[in-house]
Amino acid sequence: MQTAADDLQLKNALKSAFIEVLQERPDLIRDVLEETLEDIALVHAIEAGSKTGNVSREEIFTLLRRSE
Secondary structure (H helix, E strand, O other): OOHHHHHHHHHHHHHHHHHHHHHHHHHHHHHHHHHHHHHHHHHHHHHHHHOOOOOOOOHHHHHHHHHH
8 A cells, every 4th residue: 555655756756757858858748749739630630520521532532633
């Protein structure tokens, strides 16, 4: 069974580790945030797409050919 002192030690250790990562590897934090934002955007796009009508495969390829 953990005590309050153990919980406090764990909390402080995690804080220290997080601060160290922020200072020494800001690229890791940036990558995590970037991936998170991309995932959120994908969820929003899927939700928006589920509310629209279906389109044929040919309509999609027609639009893609126009953008070339």
